[in-house]
Amino acid sequence: MAEADSSLEIILRNYSALAQRLAASHEANPDLARDLAQEILVAVWRAWPAFRQQCSERTYVARIAHNRIATYINRAVRQPALIELSEDLATSAPTPEDLAIRGDETRRLMTMVRTLPLAYREVAILILEGFSPAEIADTLGLTPNAVAIRGTRARDLLRALLEGRP
Amino acid sequence: MNEKLASDWNDLAKLWQAEAAAVSVDDIEAHLERHRRHMLLVTVSGLASVFLGVAAAGWLAFVLPYRWLGLIVGVFVLVSAAVLVRTRGDPAPGGSIDVLQSLKESLDREDWIAEQLRFGRALSFAGLFAIVMASGSQLRHSRLDSLPVLTASSVAAACVLAALVWNVVLSRRSRRRRHRLEYLRDRLKP
Numbered sequence: 001m002a003e004a005d006s007s008l009e010i011i012l013r014n015y016s017a018l019a020q021r022l023a024a025s026h027e028a029n030p031d032l033a034r035d036l037a038q039e040i041l042v043a044v045w046r047a048w049p050a051f052r053q054q055c056s057e058r059t060y061v062a063r064i065a066h067n068r069i070a071t072y073i074n075r076a077v078r079q080p081a082l083i084e085l086s087e088d089l090a091t092s093a094p095t096p097e098d099l100a101i102r103g104d105e106t107r108r109l110m111t112m113v114r115t116l117p118l119a120y121r122e123v124a125i126l127i128l129e130g131f132s133p134a135e136i137a138d139t140l141g142l143t144p145n146a147v148a149i150r151g152t153r154a155r156d157l158l159r160a161l162l163e164g165r166p
Numbered sequence: 167m168n169e170k171l172a173s174d175w176n177d178l179a180k181l182w183q184a185e186a187a188a189v190s191v192d193d194i195e196a197h198l199e200r201h202r203r204h205m206l207l208v209t210v211s212g213l214a215s216v217f218l219g220v221a222a223a224g225w226l227a228f229v230l231p232y233r234w235l236g237l238i239v240g241v242f243v244l245v246s247a248a249v250l251v252r253t254r255g256d257p258a259p260g261g262s263i264d265v266l267q268s269l270k271e272s273l274d275r276e277d278w279i280a281e282q283l284r285f286g287r288a289l290s291f292a293g294l295f296a297i298v299m300a301s302g303s304q305l306r307h308s309r310l311d312s313l314p315v316l317t318a319s320s321v322a323a324a325c326v327l328a329a330l331v332w333n334v335v336l337s338r339r340s341r342r343r344r345h346r347l348e349y350l351r352d353r354l355k356p
Contacts, residue, residue, distance in 0.1 A: 008191060008194065009191065012188070012189055012190070012191065012194070016188055016189035017188070019189070020189065021182065021183075035197070037189060038189060038193055038194060038197040041189060041194060042194060042197060042198065042201075047260055047261050050260065050261070051261065059261075060261035060262075061261065063260075063262075063263070063264060063265065063268075064260065064261040066265045066268075067261075067263075067265060070265060070268060070269055070272070070347075070350055071272070073346065073350060074272065074343050074347055074350070105181055106184050109181050110182075113182075117353065118350065118354065119353045119354055122265070122354065128175070128178055128179045128182040128183070129179075129182070129183070130179060130183070139264060139265065140265045140266065140354065141264030141265055141266030141267055141354075142354075142356055143356060146356040151175075158178065159174070
């Protein structure tokens, strides 16, 4: 039990920020995002004893987090508005002017990331978290080449969004 | 990733990682407690449904003299409960497989759930057919008043129909989940 408690403390210390950012980048409602982050951390804690160094620790955590997020998105069928479905940039997203007035750059970036199409969003989030292309490929099950292509496209989309270009 | 791209990302990554809220052990314990309460509610409502079904079967078989109806409802309720228990369970997402593989496994699981639900629907229709046939036979051969037979048959049919309605609800949810999983997989795969 003490071992479980200590592993939970390690997970919370090292990965709670990652879990919260991952959750917030898929869920706009702060309460639901907090709940999702907690669910991710619980899933990581439960899977922790099965970690056998088969990949890096943070890749292991990111895989669990993304698998949990996929389950969450899958369950949230009654709340489709929370998930960006369009391959195009969302037209209903707040304009850059609105966001600039708010003055919160981090939140603005988070909002922009949430409007990215899913394929680019997943790659963009992991790049922003400091994962290498190989780690991202390992986490998502993509080839490094696909990661590089999506990374470039995600950056272009983010830049366009941040600069307020259509 | 080339240097220009890395430099573009570095600025954004600094901004991205600037906000780091903490989650405490108390938050996790509260989350687990909420989850435990939810699961308790699900288990209690499942047990209550089975209890009601078994009680209806017992009432039909022992209070009213319609053992054949009681037997049909009893077998139906118990088999449905067994199928539901087998179908339940949320496999914990592991860290040993990547997201695309995880989605594939989830899709396979949805197919399996749909199969169980199809079996449940077939069982419901078989149950309804058996009730109608048994009631018809009883009405043809019984010299007694037909009202008690019809009342007992209606109770038995209501039990089976309630399960059938729940099955249809679960099937619709399963189809939507499958559609959503396919959507995610199609967006993510290269």
